[in-house]
Amino acid sequence: MTIQRADTKQKILRAAYELFYRQGISRVSVDAIAARAGVTKRTVYYHFASKDEIAGGVLDVQHLLLMQQFEGWVGGVSGGVTEILSALFDKLEAWSERPDWLGSGFSRIAAELADMPGHPARQAAKRHKGAVEAWLAERLGDAGAMAPEQLARQVMVLIEGAMGLALIHNDRGYITAAGHAARSVAQVNTPTG
Amino acid sequence: MTIQRADTKQKILRAAYELFYRQGISRVSVDAIAARAGVTKRTVYYHFASKDEIAGGVLDVQHLLLMQQFEGWVGGVSGGVTEILSALFDKLEAWSERPDWLGSGFSRIAAELADMPGHPARQAAKRHKGAVEAWLAERLGDAGAMAPEQLARQVMVLIEGAMGLALIHNDRGYITAAGHAARSVAQVNTPTG
DNA sequence: GTTCGTCGTCTCACTGGTGAGTATACTTTA
DNA sequence: TAAAGTATACTCACCAGTGAGACGACGAAC
Incomplete structure (x- = not known):
């Protein structure tokens, strides 16, 4: 049935x-x-058909769920670039407080399979991170960022690094620090006013 | 013998x-x-005694080698904060061009063993990242940074994220972007002048 | 409306191979 | 000869993947 x-x-x-x-x-x-x-x-x-196919299926589902998650976190924010970034890093920090939190599953699987660029799970991770970056660039552009693609890329680097170091050190302070850095970067990136 | x-x-x-x-x-x-x-x-x-002990031994050696590496990259730079950061990210970018480059081994192993915080390799990774951050804070302080610990932490986040995303996307542009972000952060962090 | 065959779904029991770790004995060198 | 170091050959557990068949639903035949 x-x-x-x-x-x-x-x-x-x-x-x-x-x-x-x-x-x-x-x-x-x-x-x-x-x-x-x-x-x-x-x-x-x-x-x-195989273990790899299970992994691919899992990540496809997770990609959809996470895009919804991001949209839910930031979709309703109505301020400028600074407000979006503050909301984003606040939510990331709250997420990282969950007791079973172990960072970004996509990043960790990409790290695990670093020597297998063609693996379905690696490809899924690449697509996912690319989609998040594109989505973020659009949000930042709408909010008035001067060079939204460039800013989105820098913010992605900060998110990625914050997750990684928060996990290694078990210290959410890295996410706070990344949030501050993101606002600094945006400030430099933005016409003064 | x-x-x-x-x-x-x-x-x-x-x-x-x-x-x-x-x-x-x-x-x-x-x-x-x-x-x-x-x-x-x-x-x-x-x-x-065990496979885990081999892993621990490997990472202890790598830690020493990498601290020398960092010192060699930045030790001779005589300028201010901006010059140090430029040199650092330039070297990271050059390192990432090596054909067998697969990111930071410490970070990747920490990602792999995320659920085992007590594993010797996890501990080694944590010590290593902490040592690099402390070393960087000292260098940045000597170079005149206003809040060197805070800046070092933000730069660490950028390095970590740049390595991760450069690996996932196989695109060194993330390291360049991180370098720009680092200088932006330092600029905000520095007394204007 | 009961029997029969078929199809989708699922289980039991298995294969060939590899994993970490070890008992024991041989070799080398001081 | 005593100790350090290396090799052969093994144990037992686990791995990804499979062969063969059982169970239940459903439509067709009568």
Whole structure:
């Protein structure tokens, strides 16, 4: 039955996401995914051709969810560039307070698979980061930034670095610092007024 | 013989470094390390108690090498904050041009082991990043930065993010952008003059 | 409206291979 | 000869992926 099928597949994807986010791809076995989803491994391989395909599926779902997340965080902000950046980094900081927070799953998987540029999960990470940057550039442009693409790229670097160092040091102060830096960069980037 | 012993141990560490840097820890087997070092696995386990201990040893060596690297890059720069930051990001960009470049090994291993804060390699990464930040703060303070610790932290975020995104997108433009951002941040941070 | 065959979905049990780590014995050198 | 260092050959657990078939729903035949 179609409904049953979709349900099982979603269960597998959810289980895989939880495990992949915590442990990365290499250290998670398909057996573990199956066990967490409450099905047998053979069922997993009925729905997915390979472990890599599961990873690809997980990241596709996450990409959609995260774009909604960003839109929800910043979509309603009505001020200028500074207000957008403040809102963005505040939300990032709040997100990082969650007890199960382990940084950006996309970045961590890209780091894990650094030597495999063609891996589906690497490609998904690249597409995701590119989409976020483009979305941010548009938001910043609408808010009156002078060189929105350039500013968006610098802000992306700050987000990426803040997540990485907050994780390494288990210190959210890096996100605060990145927020300050983002506003400094925007200030230099903006016609004085 | 002590010399022989040290020699074999160094060979193992070098082989392990090359494999770990490329593939991370999980995907590298002790068999592979032994093969690359030209010894048997039993010999590896004579010199190291476990795979984790090999990883820790590798990162300890890398930490020393990288601190020398940074000192070599920036130690001779005699200008102010802007000159130091320019030199730093120029060197980072040049480093990233190397064909076998795969970002910061410390960051990538920290990402891989995100769920294991007590792992020796995680601890080593944390110590390393902390040491670099402290060193940078000192350099920036000597060069006349107003709030060197704060600036160093922001620059660390930019370095971290630049490495991460340059790797994901295979685009060194992120390092250039980070360099510009660093100088913007420093400019805001500095008494006008 | 009951039997039958088919299809989508799922399980059990397995393969071939690799993982970390080790028991034991041989070699070299002081 | 005693100790350090290396090798052969192994244990046991786990891995990605598969072969063969069981279960239940559903339409067709009668």
